[in-house]
Amino acid sequence: MNEYHDRRHLFVHRLGKTDEYYRHKYNVKNVGLSINETYLLKAFEDIKLYAKFIDKATNTLIENKPDPKSSKSETLIVFKFNYEEELPEFLNTDFRFWHNDKLVSAKDIIKNISVLEDKCVEVVLFGLSLKVTAFYKNAKSYVTGKKGFSDFQTIQQIDYGIPIQSEKRRRKKKRRIVDEQTIEKVKNIQPKQPWKKGVHIEVAKILEIKKSLVQGAISELIKRGLFKHQVDGKIIE
Numbered sequence: 001m002n003e004y005h006d007r008r009h010l011f012v013h014r015l016g017k018t019d020e021y022y023r024h025k026y027n028v029k030n031v032g033l034s035i036n037e038t039y040l041l042k043a044f045e046d047i048k049l050y051a052k053f054i055d056k057a058t059n060t061l062i063e064n065k066p067d068p069k070s071s072k073s074e075t076l077i078v079f080k081f082n083y084e085e086e087l088p089e090f091l092n093t094d095f096r097f098w099h100n101d102k103l104v105s106a107k108d109i110i111k112n113i114s115v116l117e118d119k120c121v122e123v124v125l126f127g128l129s130l131k132v133t134a135f136y137k138n139a140k141s142y143v144t145g146k147k148g149f150s151d152f153q154t155i156q157q158i159d160y161g162i163p164i165q166s167e168k169r170r171r172k173k174k175r176r177i178v179d180e181q182t183i184e185k186v187k188n189i190q191p192k193q194p195w196k197k198g199v200h201i202e203v204a205k206i207l208e209i210k211k212s213l214v215q216g217a218i219s220e221l222i223k224r225g226l227f228k229h230q231v232d233g234k235i236i237e
Helices: 002-014 020-026 037-063 129-145 167-172 180-189 199-207 211-223
Strands: 074-083 096-099 102-105 110-116 120-128 149-160 229-231 234-236
Touching (some): 002 020, 120 129
Antiparallel strands (some): 074 120, 074 149
16 A cells, blocks of 8 residues: 555656655666556555455444543454464354453454455454453464464554553653744754754754654644655655
8 A cells, every 4th residue: 555655656746757765665676657457456456455444443443432531441453364274263252261360251352353365364353452462462372373374464453542550650651742932943943854863862952952842843843834754864745
């Protein structure tokens, strides 16, 4: 999907001519790109499959929307793997496992099982983070170490809610608010893009403020469209 997006960008903004970023990322030497029928049809199919995946994941989140007032974190994990003969026992609805001296039922966290082509199965997990993570690790260990199973892949993992933690850690992780005066100072002193790596450290030393404040100011200026996104020292349009 990333390649489709990057190629589209090159055709829209560079008339199909590759740049150094594209050639390095995809290990190609072509100066110009083309799109034939085979490539286009495959792109349509991949985008269609990706849309189906997004739809499935979105519905799972809607049906299992976490309580925003809950003090316990919840996790969504989607993974898939190939099997030769039968599906593993841990995908049965009556499968149970022990976690922290408590018996956990798989049906409480397995939200969807899809058997795909070429004997590939996709599994969607959602529930309390500790239980979901424990099940996921056990499933991965079983598949990667058992004969007859292969190609275990984690497709997506998202954490929701507020993890149980001490009040001291909560205060430490509290988002730092950057005032307008600091944002203006950073904007005026920041060198012309593209910046070299670690430029926020130099700016922080000059202004005698914390690096986190400079990073926050830069992020805010990017949101406002005054600066552009950068990756590894290169501007991303």
